[in-house]
Amino acid sequence: MLLLNASGCLDAVAAPDVARSLDVFVTKTVTRLPRDGNAPLRIAETDAGMLNAIGLANPGIDRFVDTVLPKLRELDVPLWVSVGGFAADDYTELCEILDDSSAVDAIELNVSCPNVDEAPDSAAEIVRAARAATRKPLYAKLSPAVPEIAEVGRAAEAAGADGLSLVNTVRGLAVDERTLRPKLARATGGYSGPALKPIALAAVYACYAATQIPIVAMGGVASGRDALEFVAVGAAHVALGTVLFADPRAPERVRSELAAELAAYALASVDEARGIAHEGHSTLVGHAERVHSSIA
Secondary structure, eight states, X not given: OOEEEOTTSOOTTTOHHHHHTSSBEEOOOXXXXXXXXXXXXXXXXXXXXXXXXXXXXXXXXXXXXXXXXXXXXXXXXOEEEEEEOSSHHHHHHHHHHHHTOTTOOEEEEEOOOTTOSSOOOOHHHHHHHHHHHOSSOEEEEEOSOSSOHHHHHHHHHHHTOSEEEEOOOEEEEOBOXXXXXXXXXXXXXXXXXXXXXXXXXXXXXXXXXXXXXXXXXXXXXXXXXXXXXXXXXXXXXXXXXXXXXXOTTXXXXXXXXXXXXXXXXXXXXXXXXXXXXXXXXXXXXHHHHTOOTTTO
């Protein structure tokens, strides 16, 4: 199991030691042209998570390749570049540019950002266009705010995705207690943190049953127990998001806690735990009966 960061939740140049503590670093989403993003206020805390409305602010792919990518390469950590756009052709251009870069290990297709006004093409269209433009592994990052995420995941797989990233944030709003107006300048933003976990678990569970490609799970992961639950519903890898803002040591702590959780369930490895939550899994009953009393 690889431990990653969720895109946009860690600045590796500003916090290189945190990035090096991960198995893979995922960049903030890069677009074809530079974007200033949304007007402030763009981040607001809530009782059970965080809202952000950054709006894909980034320097654009040309400056990213020329100035940011060389700095990230110095980290000596496997690198996934998140790319975003508003039409399939945008993703084609981005993937073509990144295809020849030896610094890029995989590309994550952000097809589900809730903080931009432009409506993107369908996930399958984007994956198909990207697949034709690059030989690198492609992970499609999906939104849980669809009627049947398993169908979207299956379509992305059929279009050429090598994996799924589940899930992106969901749209939310917070009201300022003094003014009774929205806290964020654009009113709504992407909601992340602990409250997102049950939604993300359901998405991973559904897509694991519907597809044959690896899933990177994210959404409220803050402990080894959280990581184990995502593995149990089918995740191959796990990404940390909002927790990194408050706890830069989260990667090493989560690894340690996950090892303890596996031992408590008498599970020899993460691989042995993967998919155990699904009905009919051959080891489900046996391992559930061996739960350590401290976990109950």
